[in-house]
Amino acid sequence: MAETPHLYLIDGSGYIFRAYHALPPMTRPDGTPVGAVFGFSNMLFKLIQDLADGEKPSHLAVIFDAARKTFRSEIYPEYKAHRPPAPEDLVPQFSIIRDAVKAFGVPAIEMEGYEADDIIATYAKQAADKGFKVTIVSSDKDLMQLVNEQVTMFDSMKNKRIDYTGVVEKFGVGPDRVVDVQSLCGDSVDNVPGVPGIGIKTAAQLITEYGDLDTLLERAGEIKQPKRRETLLENADKARMSRELVRLVNDAPVPFGLDDLTVREPEPGPLLAFIDEQSFRSLKVKVQHHYAGFLDDSPTVDPVSEAVTVEKATYSCITEMADLEAWIVRIMAAGQVTVDTETTSLDVMQADLVGISLSIVPGEACYIPVGHTGDGDGMFAERPHQLDKAEVLKRLKPVLEDPSILKIGQNLKYDISIFARQGIDVAPIDDTMLMSYALESGLHGHGMDELSGLHLDHTPISFKDVAGTGKSQVTFDKVTLEKATDYAAEDADITGRLWRILKPRLASEQVMGVYERLERPLVPVLSAMEREGIRVDVPALKSLSNEFAASIQKLDEEIQKLAGRPFNVQSPKQLGEILFEDMGLKGGKKSSKTGAWGTGADVLEALAAEGHTLPEKVLEYRQFAKLKSTYTDSLVNDVNPETGRIHTSYHLASTTTGRLSSNDPNLQNIPIRSEEGRKIRRAFIAEKGCKLLSADYSQIELRILAHIADIPALKKAFADGIDIHAMTASEVFGTPIEGMDPMVRRQAKAINFGIIYGISAFGLARQLGIERSDAQKYIEAYFERFPGIRAYMDNTIAAAKESGYVTTLFGRKCHIAALRDKNPMHRAFGERAAINAPIQGTAADVIRRAMIRMPQALVDAGLTDVKMLLQVHDELVFEAPEARVDAAIPVIRTVMEGAAAPAIELSVPLDVDVGSGDNWEEAH
Template sequence: MAPSKSDRPHLYLIDGSGYIFRAYHAMAYGGKGRAPMTRSDGTPIGAVFGFSNMLMKLLRDLEDGEQPTHLAVIFDAPGKTFRNKIYTEYKANRPPAPEDLRPQFPIIREAVEAFGLPSIEMDGYEADDLIATYTRHARENDWQVTIVSSDKDLMQLVDNHTDMFDTMKNVRNSADGVMAKFGVGPDKVIDVQSLAGDSVDNVPGVPGIGIKTAAQLINEYGDLDSLLARATEIKQPKRRESLIEYAEQARISRQLVTLDQHIDVAHTIDGFALTAPDPEPLLKFFDAQDFRSLQVKARQAWGGDLPADTLSETVESAEKNYECVTDIAALNKWINASYAAGVIAVDTETTGLDASAADLVGISIATAPGQACYIPVGHGGAGGDLLSEKPDQLEKAVVIEALQGLFTDPAVLKVGQNLKYDISILARAGIDLTPIDDTMLMSYTLEAGLHNHGMDELAGIHLDMTPIAFKEIAGTGKNQLTFDQIPLDKATEYAAEDADITLRLHMLLKPRLAAEKVATVYETLERPLSAVLSQMEREGIRVDVGTLTRLSNEFAEGISRLDKEIQDLVGRPFNVNSPKQLGEVLFDDMGLPGGKKSAKTGAWQTNVDVLEKLAAEGHTIPQKVMQYRQFSKLKSTYTDSLVAQVNPATKRVHTSYHMASTTTGRLSSNDPNLQNIPIRTEEGRKIRRAFVPEDGNILIAADYSQIELRILAHIADIGALKDAFANGTDIHAMTASEVFGVPVEGMDPMVRRQAKAINFGIIYGISAFGLARQLGISRKDAQGYIDAYFERFPGIRAYMDKTIAFGKEHGYVETLFGRKCHIRALVEKNPMQRGFGERAAINAPIQGTAADIIRRAMIRVPAALRQNGLDDLRMLLQVHDELVFECPIGCESDAIPVIQQVMADAASPALDLSVPLVVDCGTGANWDEAH
């Protein structure tokens, strides 16, 4: 770095401990719904990233500005300090560092070393004391000092040669800033703090005196000693009595807040000479932490060779150049640029989030980092004064015709973020989009379980960018505008930025797929599924509104009846929907055993676990409350909402599938969520009966039989289970026979049920407590069942132990297809959270492999149907291990063998499973009947 602009040396002292906590709260949870950042091995690194980013920004800003000559990063040492000897309660109220921050402390020290900066700490002293000592040394040598911190305790050090710099607010504090904060100059800060105390550090001060009053008193009496000596002169009785009674406490507080400027330090300020970071160790450190965006920044600032899979600095540094396209010449210019680029990002703007109903408002395209356009086609909605007249824009049909060739050209790769939505919107507008890449799915393939995969979060993690929030241009609440109501200048900035960021993310994420050996997962399981799911979502499924209405009335009658029965049993009126009132009834009025109060609210807990336990003990009211809640949920979540979600144009409901929301690769659905309809109750099955085919058609439900148990038998190499599946044996009866020593013939159904619970429970790492609650038996008996199971099938325990060990070492477990499922909880120190992580690790390879298999089946089935002349068959739904099709009546006998064959062979040729996959198919005039 260049020498200081001043003739005097200039020392920067960074409050490293303050930086850590600011970085943690800014980055680990982001304040924006951002999930905690973790390294690929599961180690939390949010604070490390934030700290490194803050430190890099400071160094780069200093190069362009003040250019200090010396710099050091100062940290608190762990453990107690000399202040605890003065006052044992010092900092006694401060909670310990968060669990996920503690392992980051040593990594942050490594970061400082990687930057080539001194990292200073000393046992028994806080960072503030070391900063005070080094500040004194600098003053004595006539150096200028800048303390990089927002800590008010350091303001006592400010003078003509020392200022403070709050980098987060970009504010420098000299004596005037201290006066504004404390009402006194820097030389009186200690006196004011001695009176006011500090609740955070548990500095007692004088009760009833805050900063403002303390400043008034010090300004009037000169200093703390004079004030305490003349306390009897103070007119206000309470203030006078407090100062007299707590005078010694004020003196102790002065000892606590006074920084020690005379520590016998091991390092001298001459050793803090600042030079530019050596890029090699810095890039190596960033690479080890997966900080690819920081690698790019470091390369920009200080040179060095980036790893082969890290892209050039243009990904992040490119200037934004966005254009609003409103004439055909400009559109053709961008089309030509797209052909020349070969890889472009595409994004759509619409009137809503429902792909089956939203209208296309505009299309954005990015051809290079920073180079993007927005093509409006549907602006001019009822936007009040914002859009007093329809803006200048091309006709939608003109744009569609112009883009059709580009969007289907195999030589141009179209990149999107959650591109399934855009495929659906463009398809409804008459445009196909192929070939494609999806940055959301790339991120999901690389880092499932580490964070969420929305564009805003990925931009923050990989590009250190904060995209424009929709609410910034559209507002919030009931007055929020739809995109067609947004003025074109704002719309262009927002939409073009989305495409620009997506292209930048693609440039960073795409090379990692091959480098991290997950390209096959992305290419064969993720990318091809987007178009398949888009087609399914557009198909939707018909629901019988009359059936739903009758069910809604039936559930309403049940709710009313149960409410009366519960009130009658209690003997007084109360609100059954109120958990607080219900808890009072169960545990205060009735005195039922086992009640627990919430630590947060103090109210009795009445969740489903509590009610199930009470119901299992034979208590009637909890049983009826559970039935009441079930009816209420079925009515509100399904029978009422499904009617409202019927698309008026198609007369069908169109669920939306989320491809990147689970750790294991399982799909989820919402609006409506069709995967959570209960099928073990008669009421839940009644809801499935409302899902029907169009006239002249029939529904086919194809369901994998016990697929997860089959995968477990293969992965854990359990001979008895594999033989049973190969021979078509009743697996649950066989398990009961093996574990409990009872013959299969004439077996008590209850015994088979217990074996079934163990079989499926083992997949999820069930505990004795969980099995006991599920079967209504003692925990001792449940543990005995589990022990007997592992004794009979020892390979399962070996699989579990091996999987947990692998997960703890690598931070993830893998499916048989190579999908990485990252599980952060495996390294948690909290035993309960770690136990959850271990159970998740046991289950993930099994559930994830099953999810991969059904994804492969969904990708293959449509082509197989077409090849067999079954073009009229439509795949409508995917629910866990089941696919639902709509088929013309009379074609089912031809369709079912094709469907079964494709699904049964879905693992091949990638896997050579040692157990057969069996697919059960049924048909019916409604979903329940087909299932």
């Protein structure tokens, strides 16, 4: 009897993101990021090995997502809209990963307009219809609707098979009713709306009781609970639309037949060439061993030679004062120490210190527990023996504050903030994260795990390995001392090793000045700013949230009236019917797959530009809804209960250009151009008896462009204090400055700022609401009048393509990996980034220098009670006693306007506007 054929379908997209987040990034010798490629290749090869050792499939394929936009986006434009774009260093790896799959002799399948799940569903049905067994290698809950007697799922990370019982455990219903449950409960990750207030458990109960979604919605009026009945009746269309989003297509026109998926051994030549091209030495050894010498023509590599051996025996747990004193003596003799802290939280303002790890030489480190509680779920019965925290800090304080002893760390801003809350001012410091950032910004991440994998080929112990995951995860104070020592001491050891590799490179690769002038000295400045925080008016935020809710309700009523009949404004399907069927507006497009009208922002903006009121009101409705959910509601939850202030966290090494970013909350993105956005800023207030001061660079990026591109007309306009946008309009359009039409100035402003970001004629036309041909003429006229800008752009792109990076005026290297991408769209993005990075990066460097100099300048002026609170792009926000405002303003302006000198002498002046007020908006 012939063996039953068995098809394995691997969810490639899921594999990619697991590989990217689970394993350290790394780069090839040519600078191309390949960390996710390495992780993916190892995961795929491990699966091939496991299958060879166990149940061997007869057919195998890896399925990928071709693009984010699919037919579901036409049904509901907001579908997956909240998902962030792929990390910058992951984008160029997508095509290489597909090459990896092909190198292993496995079909790599993707289709435009369809998600990977649809392709998997199609092949699963085809195979099952022909009597195959099917295994879907994924843990994606959306694929659970496919499970049946012939089709199961396999989570390779947990080595767990998911069958009918597993689906019931997850959804409370069988696979045939998973779609109905998902239609009700929705999916916040994919932005599937579902029915508000209904979760998986309730949805399962309802579907079990009524049989299916259609029956439930038809009989919703019979439900006894008033709120649930009302919710279901009001959101029936939303549930039906959600069903169209979550239900997988199982008849997609797939490009290969099942016979094309037959398992084949890889070709030695292409596989060897791929592995060598990526420099995956350890993978090469594994492949050679698995295939028993079919690559015997290549030299073997000892896999151990790649790895860093970390001997845990050299890690000690310090629980006696004599041992701590011995370490202190050694630190003082060495003149340097690597230090790391372990705490109960990532929120530096609420974290409790649990322990401190130290290292002096590679391979040796210690952990000093001071805050382990011993009361976590039986991990140990009582508080473990450890030194008194106050006494440990008393002994370490002289060492940590000694100016002759260098303190080394990874992302030291966090650690020095923890110590600062304990009354210890840690200095001087060296930060391996910032060394890596100065050396290779834009090439990879700069976290310790990433750097360890890249430079040491060692994967450190992960936090989840010692603290658990999910609901069973504990805070670090409840981790056993043995596990805590291994984890924490290793961090200090690895950081010390990285320091010895990275520090010498700063000078040899000519970025020592960037590190010393722009990176290292900013750490204590940002630490102090974060700990200061800024006060917010919570009642005002809540009132504003109510105001926005009222506006949303009012707009809803206006929209219903304009529509002439009631409908759900949040339903794209119903909105499309109102606009293009009931009202007969022109310009609508139906999805070829679903037949639904498109109602995305671009469609509504085009209709509003034609003078139609209803789409304009819908855009307003959506804007208010976003402001409410993203800002007024969430900011209230970010207030620290002890200080009554918001304490954002700044990231020094997260952008390619040197710009700072912030989170928890992200204050960089609070809108300022709309009146509603300005109202949000009004909720950021000064302490009683104080004022907020806002100091903002005026058009700094345009000034830097004028300097870098050497544009005499622009430089003269800035020097003379002329309105730069009016001057540009006069030069490009031949319009006199006096009596200029504001619309003409607006067009020139859009060109001025758009040029910095490599704007296209299409982008400018859309922004100004003009014809694309007119926009192209404007851009051509601009370049004709300012030929130096075109020359700058062309020269910058050419140099960047040759070296792989651009530099700011201060010497910061901004690597642009996309310039070497095979995809022309990605390369075009890289070219725009290359044009912008020297300008934006120099502006970021200028404000970094201003921030570094500001604290001492305020001290020298006797203004120690004036505090710098926030940095938002080109703006600094301060808090000052009312009596000190007049004295602070000239000091702040002088520091900021002179921040570039003496490192560089700009040929245009920097101009800073400084205002004050009781709140942020008033000050700005």
